[in-house]
Amino acid sequence: xxxxxxxxxxxxxxxxxxxxxxxxxxxxxxxxxxxxxxxxxxxxxxxxxxxxxxxxxxxxxxxxxxxxxxxxxxxxxxxxxxxxxxxxxxxxxxxxxxxxxxxxxxxxxxxxxxxxxxxxxxxxxxxxxxxxxxxxxxxxxxxxxxxxxxxxxxxxxxxxxxxxxxxxxxxxxxxxxxxxxxxxxxxxxxxxxxxxxxxxxxxxxxxxxxxxxxxxxxxxxxxxxxxxxxxxxxxxxxxxxxxxxxxxxxxxxxxxxx
Numbered sequence: 001x002x003x004x005x006x007x008x009x010x011x012x013x014x015x016x017x018x019x020x021x022x023x024x025x026x027x028x029x030x031x032x033x034x035x036x037x038x039x040x041x042x043x044x045x046x047x048x049x050x051x052x053x054x055x056x057x058x059x060x061x062x063x064x065x066x067x068x069x070x071x072x073x074x075x076x077x078x079x080x081x082x083x084x085x086x087x088x089x090x091x092x093x094x095x096x097x098x099x100x101x102x103x104x105x106x107x108x109x110x111x112x113x114x115x116x117x118x119x120x121x122x123x124x125x126x127x128x129x130x131x132x133x134x135x136x137x138x139x140x141x142x143x144x145x146x147x148x149x150x151x152x153x154x155x156x157x158x159x160x161x162x163x164x165x166x167x168x169x170x171x172x173x174x175x176x177x178x179x180x181x182x183x184x185x186x187x188x189x190x191x192x193x194x195x196x197x198x199x200x201x202x203x204x205x206x207x208x209x210x211x212x213x214x215x216x217x218x219x220x221x222x223x224x225x226x227x228x229x230x231x232x233x234x235x236x237x238x239x240x241x242x243x244x245x246x247x248x249x250x251x252x253x254x255x256x257x258x
Contacts (some may be wrong), residue, residue: 004175004221004238004239004240005032005234005235005238005240006033006238007032007034007234007237007238008033008034009033009034009035010033010034010035010091010092010237010238011034011035011037011083011084011087011088011089011091011092012029012034012036012037012087012090012091012092012094013036013037013038013039013080013083013087013090013092013093013094013128013132014026014029014037014038014039014091014094014096014233015038015039015040015068015070015094015095015097015124015128016039016040016096016097016098017036017037017038017039017040017049017094017096018038018039018040018042018045018046018048018049018050018065018149019040019045019049019067019198019199019213020196020198020199020200021096021148021193021196021198021226021229022038022094022096022097022148023038023049023053023226024173024225024226024227024228024229024230024235025094025096025225025229025230025232026038026049026053026063027053027056027226027230028187028227028229028230028231028233028234029092029230029233029234029237030053030056030057030062030063031057031230032060032234032237032238034237035062035063035064035086035087035088035250036053036062036063036064037064037065037066037067037083037087038050038053038063038064038065038066039066039067039068039070039079039083039097040065040067040068040097041067041068041069041070041097042055042067046065046066046067047065049065049080050063050064050065050205053141057131064083064086064087066082066083067079068130069210070095070097070120070124070125070127071119071120071123071124071127073092073127075133075253076124076127076128076131076170080128080131080132083210084135089135089139089141090132090135090136090143091136091141091143091144091237092143092144092145092146092236092237093128093129093143093144093145093146093148094147094148094233094237095124095125095128095129095132095145095146095147095148096146096147096148097120097124097128098120098121098124098160098166099116099117099118099120099121100200100201101117101159101160101162101163101232102164103159103160104159104162105158105159106161109161109162111209113161113162114162117162117163117165117166118162118165118166118169120175120245121163121166121167121169121170122169122170125147125170125173126173129147129173129177129188132145133145133181135140135186135188136184137181137184137186140184141185142184142185142186142187143185143186143187144186144187144188144189144236144237144241145174145177145181145186145187145188145189146188146189146190146191146233146236146237147170147171147173147174147188147189147190147191147234148170148190148191148193149167149168149170149171149174149190149191149192149248150163150164150167150193151192151193151194151250151252151255151256152164152168153167153168153170153171153192153248154168154171154192154248154250154256155256161206165214167192170190171190171192171248174188174189174190174246174248175246178245178246179246182245187241187244187245188243188245188246189236189241189244189245189247189248189249190235190245190247190248190249191229191232191248191249191251192248192249192250192251192252193224193229193251193254194224194250194252194253194255194256195214195218195223195224195250195253195255196217196223196225196226196228196229196251197223197224197225197226198226201223205223217255217258218252218253218254218258219253219254219255219257219258220253220254221253224251224252224253227245229251232249232251236249
């Protein structure tokens with residue numbers, strides 16, 4: 001492996017690492033040598049994910065797991081402190097956890113539903129990246145912050161306006177942080193997944209009408225998988241991305257280009 005991609009001994013946090021894209025990221029980060037702390041809001045699911053990752057890893061001691069509701073400031077601060085204690089230091093943090101919309105039209109959308117999505121997808125990213133930035137600025141070694149957004153940030157997603165708003169906010173937040181935190185040698189980027197096969201999307205993808213409308217728009221002619229995010233995760237956590245900041249990495253099989 002190119003040494004620029006070697007993560008040996010490097011501490012990394014992945015929120016939402018107990019499933020879906022976050023699990024795919026955690027798996028690849030571990031394979032590249034990192035020490036990884038996954039966060040999840042469901043205790044049983046998070047422990048099962050930790051055990052599964054540990055079973056795939058030669059050194060199971062490199063895998064840690066913490067239960068955290070990222071929309072709760074006190075829980076984020078506690079989980080981050082526990083992660084630092086377990087990892088020694090955090091050199092990369094993936095604010096990946098998020099919630100989906102319920103396909104609610106704007107005319108029927110309640111304020112509570114709008115806020116439910118913003119609480120996790122916007123406030124949760126803010127709380128996570130703020131904790132990580134404070135830590136990285138404090139230890140003076142710099143680091144990498146990454147937020148998972150969505151192609152909904154750059155497309156018009158009907159019945160998903162609150163979800164699109166949350167992901168658009170994330171990409172704008174990332175660009176601002178990239179400029180603000182560069183003086184601390186902290187780089188900040190976002191990842192925009194397209195249609196990826198996960199628990200969150202399985203109902204939609206099982207719908208023949210939906211699949212028939214969407215699949216022809218994907219030049220790659222397949223749904224994305226969680227392992228399609230391993231390479232970008234390792235790149236952004238490693239020194240290979242040392243001059244990359246403020247960017248949006250679209251991983252969608254060409255969906256937004258067609």
